[in-house]
Amino acid sequence: MRITDYELFEVPPRWLFLRVETSDGRVGWGEPVVEGRARTVRAAVEELMDTYLLGSDPDPIEDHWQTMYRGGFYRGGPVLMSAIAGIDQALWDLKGQAFDAPIYELLGGRARDRVRVYQWIGGDRPADVGRAASAKVEEGFTALKMNATSELRRVDTPAAVAAAAERLRAVREAVGPEVDVGVDFHGRVSKPMAKRLASALEPHEPFFIEEPVLPEHTDALPAIAAHTSIPIATGERMYSRWDFKEVFEQGVVDVIQPDLSHAGGITEVKKIAAMAEAYDVAMAPHCPLGPIALAACVQVDACSPNVLIQEQSLDIHYNEGGDVLDYLADPSVFAYEGGYVRLPDGPGLGIEIDEAYVRDRAGTVDWHNPVWRHDDGSVAEW
CATH class of the missing domain: 3.30.390.10 (Enolase-like, N-terminal domain)
Known part of the structure; x- marks a missing residue:
C-alpha cells in the first residue's frame, strides 16, 4: 500500500x-x-x-x-x-x-466517555457579553470563554482595567457560580497590565486567564502567577514539546493549550499531554478551526487523562462564510449535549467529510487577521 x-x-x-x-x-x-x-x-x-x-x-x-x-x-x-x-x-x-x-483506540483506548467543551462569547472587541453568556448557557453549555480586552497600551488607564473587570462581572452575574468562564488575554497585554488585570478579575473567579503574555515573554509568567490565584493557561502559539518544556519546568502554568493543527498533530500533542501529566498540568487543546482539527482534538482528548476541556469554534466570531458543521456529511457527530461532546466511534478521525461540498466551496480564501493600531499610530497586538 x-x-x-x-x-x-x-x-x-x-x-x-x-x-x-x-x-x-x-x-x-x-x-x-x-x-x-x-x-x-x-x-x-x-x-x-x-x-x-x-x-x-x-x-x-x-x-x-x-x-x-x-x-x-x-x-x-x-x-x-x-x-x-x-x-x-x-x-x-x-x-x-x-x-x-477510532484513533483513540490505537493510542491506548478511552480515558473518558465524553469530552467537555466550551463556547466562545463576544468578539475581538468584547461587548454585550452578559446577554450572550445567558443565551449559551440556555443552549446547554456549562463553560464559556471571552476575550478580556481589545487593544491595550503597555501601561493603560484605570478605566481600561475597570472595563475588563466589569465585562467579567456582567457575565458572572448573568450565569452564576456554576458556569466556568475563561478569559483570554490573547497576548494583547504587557507584563505590568497582566498583573493589574489579574488582580481586578480575581473577585469574579475566572476559569483561567489565557495567554497572559506573549510566548516570547514566558519568563514573565512566574511574576504574574505570584500576583494571582487564578489558573494560568497558555500554549496556542507553542509548536512542539520542546517549546512547552520551559513552562513545565517553571511550574506556574496550570493548563496548556496546544493546537492539533499547529503543534505537530496527533503524534506530537499526545506526547505533550503525557509531559504535562507528569507535571500535574491539565490540557485544554486550542481549536478555533474546522471540523478536521476538532475531530483530531477529540481523539487525543479521549485517551489523555489530564484533559480538562476542549475549545470548539461553532458560531465563533471568525466563522463568516462557513462553520464547523457545514463540511460534514453527518453533523450529529458533534452534537453538544449538556456541555459535552460524545466520543465518535467511527474509524479514524470518526467524521465523514462532505467532499462534494468541500470541492464546491474551495478557492482562494484571503483571510488575514486585522492590524490594530494605538491612538498614536503604532501597531497594537491583535
Whole structure:
C-alpha cells in the first residue's frame, strides 16, 4: 500500500483541508493551516508531501513525523509544524480506517466517555457579553470563554482595567457560580497590565486567564502567577514539546493549550499531554478551526487523562462564510449535549467529510487577521 495522491482545499472561513489517497482507495483528511497564512502553509505541505510522502507506505507514522521534522536542518515554528500537523492527522485517519477503529483506540483506548467543551462569547472587541453568556448557557453549555480586552497600551488607564473587570462581572452575574468562564488575554497585554488585570478579575473567579503574555515573554509568567490565584493557561502559539518544556519546568502554568493543527498533530500533542501529566498540568487543546482539527482534538482528548476541556469554534466570531458543521456529511457527530461532546466511534478521525461540498466551496480564501493600531499610530497586538 502506498500514498498515491493528495489535494489541498482552501475553504471559508479561513481553513485549509488536506486530502490524502492511498493505492487501496482509502482517503485520509487533515487540517494544516496557520490562520491568515493558508497559502504559506500550503506550500510547506506540498514540499513535505512531494519530498517525503508520495509513494510511501502511510503506516509508519512516527517515522514519517521524525523524517518531516528532523529531515530538515531548520526546524519548528508555526508554518512547518502546522504542515506536519495536517499531514499527521491524515495519516492517523488512514491508520484508523485500516484497523476499523477510532484513533483513540490505537493510542491506548478511552480515558473518558465524553469530552467537555466550551463556547466562545463576544468578539475581538468584547461587548454585550452578559446577554450572550445567558443565551449559551440556555443552549446547554456549562463553560464559556471571552476575550478580556481589545487593544491595550503597555501601561493603560484605570478605566481600561475597570472595563475588563466589569465585562467579567456582567457575565458572572448573568450565569452564576456554576458556569466556568475563561478569559483570554490573547497576548494583547504587557507584563505590568497582566498583573493589574489579574488582580481586578480575581473577585469574579475566572476559569483561567489565557495567554497572559506573549510566548516570547514566558519568563514573565512566574511574576504574574505570584500576583494571582487564578489558573494560568497558555500554549496556542507553542509548536512542539520542546517549546512547552520551559513552562513545565517553571511550574506556574496550570493548563496548556496546544493546537492539533499547529503543534505537530496527533503524534506530537499526545506526547505533550503525557509531559504535562507528569507535571500535574491539565490540557485544554486550542481549536478555533474546522471540523478536521476538532475531530483530531477529540481523539487525543479521549485517551489523555489530564484533559480538562476542549475549545470548539461553532458560531465563533471568525466563522463568516462557513462553520464547523457545514463540511460534514453527518453533523450529529458533534452534537453538544449538556456541555459535552460524545466520543465518535467511527474509524479514524470518526467524521465523514462532505467532499462534494468541500470541492464546491474551495478557492482562494484571503483571510488575514486585522492590524490594530494605538491612538498614536503604532501597531497594537491583535
